[in-house]
Amino acid sequence: MEASLNQLLSWIGTNPAWAYLIVFLVSFAESVAVIGVVVPGVMILFGAGALIASGELAFWPTASLAIVGAISGDSLSFWIGNRYRDQIRAHWPFSRHPKPLDRGIVFFEKHGAMSVAFGRFVGPGRAIIPMVAGMMQMPRTRFAAANISSAIAWGPAYLAPGIVFGASLKLAAEAATHLAILIIILLSLLWAAAWLARRLFFLLSPHASHGVQTLLRWSNLHPVFGRTAQALADPDHPDAATLTALALALVAAVALLGMSLSADLFGAQEMRINQFALDLGQSLHTPLADQLMAGLSRLGEPVVTIPLVIAILVYLSLSGQQRALEYWLAALAFTLLVTPTLGWLVRIPRPELGLDLRWPWSFPSGQVLSATVLYGFLALSVSRPLAPRWRWTPYALAAALITAVALARLYVGAAWLTDIIASIALGLIWIAALGLAFRRHTEPSEQVAGLVLVTLIAASAAFTAATLAQQPLDIARHQATRPLITLTATEWRTRQDLPIASHREDLWHRNQRPFDVQYAGPLNRLSQILAGQGWAPAEKLSWSNAIKLLSPSLTLAELPVVPHVHDGHHDDLILVKDLPDGRRLVLRLWGTHVQLNAGAPIWAGNITEVIKEKIVHLLALPITIPVDASGQGHWLTDLAQSPGMSIAMGAPTLLAPKELDLLPAK
Known part of the structure; x- marks a missing residue:
């Protein structure tokens, strides 16, 4: 493409x-x-x-x-x-x-x-x-x-x-190209989910009555299995025992199927589609995307779903909708019991990313299953009194919410793609059976507006409170971690199989931004040393200074520097050097999972140039371009001339403060 x-x-x-x-x-x-x-x-x-x-x-x-x-x-x-x-x-x-x-x-x-x-x-x-x-x-x-x-x-x-x-x-x-691609994928799939829900509603809705009648006729011909069908479709037939038996049968069938597929025949991690989806999700990580996907994932987590459920149950109880309350309890009890039961029976491990998650199993995904049952059954409850032409709307919204939660869990790598799809399918089967019984055994409520209002207030309040209280914690829990590697100074100096990225991570793996600089030591010390050579901390682009991009008359030195992303993280250090001829150099460094045995962390990055690109004399964008080979060597030598800096020229160039006594001074 x-x-x-x-x-x-x-x-x-x-x-x-x-x-x-x-x-x-x-x-x-x-x-x-x-x-x-x-x-x-x-x-x-x-x-x-x-x-x-x-x-x-x-x-x-x-x-x-x-x-x-x-x-x-x-x-x-x-x-x-x-x-x-x-x-x-x-x-x-x-x-x-x-x-x-x-x-x-x-x-x-x-x-x-x-x-x-x-x-x-x-x-x-x-x-x-x-x-x-x-x-x-x-x-x-x-x-x-x-x-x-x-x-x-x-x-x-x-x-x-x-x-x-x-x-x-x-x-x-x-x-961050990754962020733009992620947003395009996210919006496209959310729209597709809502569109598919609408199409399926108009496709299946006209045949619903015929399907129920067929189910009742079938129940008369099959005395054993027909009892289940009759309990679901016949308003005069008791349904509690049947729904319990159906839930147990569904759990047993899924457990047997899951155990047979995972019994050393092949694992979820061996399936190419799972590995592809995991790699894609990990490659799209950026700080802003982490913020967004943590919020979407929260829509299926207990901090939001439990207050929402409590509010719904209280409202149903106070409004006298006892029968609807019982069905809601059945829907929620299924999620609470099935998630741990199937997890321990099937035992499909999560992807090995080092995430700080309490539950070790990938199937079923508790957040995805909870979202499917909660939002799916809420759509069933809300849609009944609506006019036929608007009845699809709750289903489309529920489909979008479920898809959002599923994509967020896939993005952070908390579950395999096939397990997420299976969790959605399991939830849909349950709410389909429960919804059929609910519609046949209860009368449509005229108080749907109250239910919608309670849902919106409770969900908004819970989501906002949880976001304010634990957004940083959630992002940290969903960050992939790698063990810290320690090298000797000799290993680092001789560049023996350094486990450090040689290029800025690129979605298309084009390796267009090589890392030509490595630094060992504290970043504040590097800033102090390079200050004498004209390097200064950069003003990073943010919401507060983005208006400067609308001022093409500003000089390049007055424009903010756009942060870059590597391995899902923004640059840890950005230093700029403004030259007399109006050019601007940028030194960027990112943290690695490697340190020297002296305890000095190792940082990797590069020196690039930034140019001002005008668009129709309305916008001024600071665009990064590589420094040519001769210029690259010149500015690396310029770093070497900084007092207090030890340097080893080569590919990559190695820097360290002299006080670490790791490299001979040049």
């Missing part, structure tokens, strides 16, 4: 005339009556804006061609309307589909000459309005004035979202 994108950008860079021609033709075609309905002009102009941000296209030629194309297309539509007038209704597509034309006429009659300007942005069919203006004999001069003035505003306005998007991608690539 990335190779194809690079090839496209390379082709556009060498053939910009074709890209400009496409912008003109698309803007023209989108403004022509009928044709404009099928031309994806908005998306293409959005892409053109992104290419402007990437530097492949220039803003003013692109905007000018978009404006000229829009003016030309609207002029052609106006001429068609003025030339053929009432004959237009007799021709396809308006002969078969007259409503768009009728809406355009109503819009024009309501807004008059201003409809040409309004219609370009918000009208009921942008390409129809100029043709309607011609049909209604609008004076040419007034049309031309409205056409040209609105096009001048329209061109930049439609390019602007793409420019912002492209600039955001550049900034994301500078700071």
Whole structure:
């Protein structure tokens, strides 16, 4: 995918005339009556804006061609309307589909000459309005004035979202490509889960009554298994004992299946899809992503689910919904009993990442199973009194919440992908059976608004309190840990199989940012030593100073430095050196899991250069570029000249304060 994108950008860079021609033709075609309905002009102009941000296209030629194309297309539509007038209704597509034309006429009659300007942005069919203006004999001069003035505003306005998007991608690539990819994956899967829930609801809902009747007929033909079906589907049949037996049977079946699959035949860790999902989740770690995914995971953890459940049970009890209360207890009892029981029976270990988690088993995932049962049964309870066209909404929201919890557990590496999917399936089977009995044995409640309000208040309060109280703790618990390795000074100095990353971790494994510097010792000591050589702590990009990016007139030295991510962590130290010629060098170091036997921690990083890249004279982005080989050697030598620093040149260059007496001074 990335190779194809690079090839496209390379082709556009060498053939910009074709890209400009496409912008003109698309803007023209989108403004022509009928044709404009099928031309994806908005998306293409959005892409053109992104290419402007990437530097492949220039803003003013692109905007000018978009404006000229829009003016030309609207002029052609106006001429068609003025030339053929009432004959237009007799021709396809308006002969078969007259409503768009009728809406355009109503819009024009309501807004008059201003409809040409309004219609370009918000009208009921942008390409129809100029043709309607011609049909209604609008004076040419007034049309031309409205056409040209609105096009001048329209061109930049439609390019602007793409420019912002492209600039955001550049900034994301500078700071953390991993975070941008994670957000895209997360939003896509959440949308897919909600969409699938909606589709399944409309697919299965019309056949629900027929399915129940079939189940009742089947129960008459099978005396043994039919008792279970009758208890679930027949409102007059007792259901408590049957639901208990069904839950036990479900647990037994899952336990037997799980033990047979894990009985030294193959383990979850041996499945390629599990290892791929684990590696992908670990490769997407960034500090901001850790914050986000810790919050999503909390939606299925006891600190949120227990207060939410208590609030629901109290509300049902106070409102006199005793029967619904019993079903809620059945749903929750299943989760509380099944999670430890199946865990000890099946015994599928978690991925070996060193996470600080109390429960050692991957299946079932307690958070995912709890979320599936809790939010799934809540959707069943809430959806009953809703109008049929809105009844899918609780299911879509529940599907999104369950998916969010599942993705968060997969991201932190707390469970294998197959175990997460199996936990969701187990929960869905239970709430499907329980939900069938619930609907057949209880009457719809008219107090659903109260249940929704209680749920929102309790969930929001519990989530907020838990986030404020233990967000840092949760992030720490979900961090993969590696044992600390100790080296002798000789092993480090001779670079004998150093267990330290040689490149900044990259999602695509391109190794484009080699680590050419290693430092042993405290970071504050390094900052003190290098201060005499002109190196100073950097102002890091944050929410408080991000507004500086909107000031292209600022010098490079005045812009904040964008933190980078390696191995899921931001740089532990960023030092900058501003040169007399306006250039800026950046020294970045990250912690490693290696130390010297003298107790000095080892840090790895590199020296790069930052340039200021302007985008349409509206944004200024500090973009990192590698330092050429000759310059690299020069600045490494510059470090060696710092008083109090010992250095060993090579690949990588090794630094340490002289007081450690580890390396000979140069």
